[in-house]
Amino acid sequence: MQEEATMAAYGTSSPTSDDVPTDETSRLIASNKVEGTSVYNLQGEHLGEVYNFMVDKYSGKVAYAVMSFGGFLGIGESYHPLPWEALNYDSSMGGFVVDVDRSDLEGAPRYGRDEDPWASDRDYGRTVHSYYDYPYE
Amino acid sequence: MQEEATMAAYGTSSPTSDDVPTDETSRLIASNKVEGTSVYNLQGEHLGEVYNFMVDKYSGKVAYAVMSFGGFLGIGESYHPLPWEALNYDSSMGGFVVDVDRSDLEGAPRYGRDEDPWASDRDYGRTVHSYYDYPYE
Numbered sequence: 001m002q003e004e005a006t007m008a009a010y011g012t013s014s015p016t017s018d019d020v021p022t023d024e025t026s027r028l029i030a031s032n033k034v035e036g037t038s039v040y041n042l043q044g045e046h047l048g049e050v051y052n053f054m055v056d057k058y059s060g061k062v063a064y065a066v067m068s069f070g071g072f073l074g075i076g077e078s079y080h081p082l083p084w085e086a087l088n089y090d091s092s093m094g095g096f097v098v099d100v101d102r103s104d105l106e107g108a109p110r111y112g113r114d115e116d117p118w119a120s121d122r123d124y125g126r127t128v129h130s131y132y133d134y135p136y137e
Numbered sequence: 138m139q140e141e142a143t144m145a146a147y148g149t150s151s152p153t154s155d156d157v158p159t160d161e162t163s164r165l166i167a168s169n170k171v172e173g174t175s176v177y178n179l180q181g182e183h184l185g186e187v188y189n190f191m192v193d194k195y196s197g198k199v200a201y202a203v204m205s206f207g208g209f210l211g212i213g214e215s216y217h218p219l220p221w222e223a224l225n226y227d228s229s230m231g232g233f234v235v236d237v238d239r240s241d242l243e244g245a246p247r248y249g250r251d252e253d254p255w256a257s258d259r260d261y262g263r264t265v266h267s268y269y270d271y272p273y274e
Binding site (some may be wrong): 023027028030031032033034036052053054055056057058059060061062063064066084089118 | 156164166168169189190191192193194196226232249
């Protein structure tokens with residue numbers, strides 16, 4: 001994908017860094033290209049793909065990326081939300097890199113295909129942020 | 138959709154308004170639910186659907202919604218980007234409402250299935266904002 005060559009700092013918390021391109025050509029990515037992008041850990045192991053992501057309707061900000069793991073860990077297809085801040089795009093990998101081990105994922109918040117904790121649990125976002133040690137705003 | 142009942146103020150520029158729910162249950166929407174949502178004008182005419190949307194990789198903010206019009210206006214399938222600020226969610230309509238007439242769309246920035254002006258034109262976002270009279274940041 002054209003975008004991938006210029007996404008090295010994707011997801012970092014320093015949007016004003018000198019490394020960040022200022023033109024939209026390299027700043028923007030289409031929603032349907034984020035979906036399906038591979039996710040790796042720091043060791044380069046393929047963990048899964050981005051299934052979808054959650055957008056705050058009022059601020060217009062992306063809050064969570066939801067990864068899908070098909071059968072991985074022996075738990076069947078499941079969805080693991082991660083705080084958006086936890087994802088960094090690595091153009092050399094062609095995907096997102098997260099500082100999360102497989103063992104971390106085993107105890108992480110997750111849900112099945114027919115579950116929607118975003119609708120049923122008011123504190124779900126807080127739970128996700130807390131699990132990955134990111135501040136909840 | 139569960140979300141729709143609580144999305145009355147979607148897209149407004151006053152995220153701290155009293156009308157805005159503070160719990161994530163009603164603030165968050167999944168990316169794949171935005172895609173495919175109907176778009177209407179102020180007269181309630183169905184203009185098209187949200188095809189996808191463009192996310193700023195560094196700020197994590199949604200910048201543009203891209204509407205698709207299949208054959209409408211006699212121009213075949215085409216994609217019309219709109220500044221995200223132009224969209225308001227109307228729960229009674231079950232879709233987004235934009236203050237855009239069909240005649241406005243005829244001269245609006247648009248592209249075909251095989252075109253990618255986001256990659257080829259550095260000023261494309263500025264062009265879109267300018268056409269719809271929204272300030273470009």
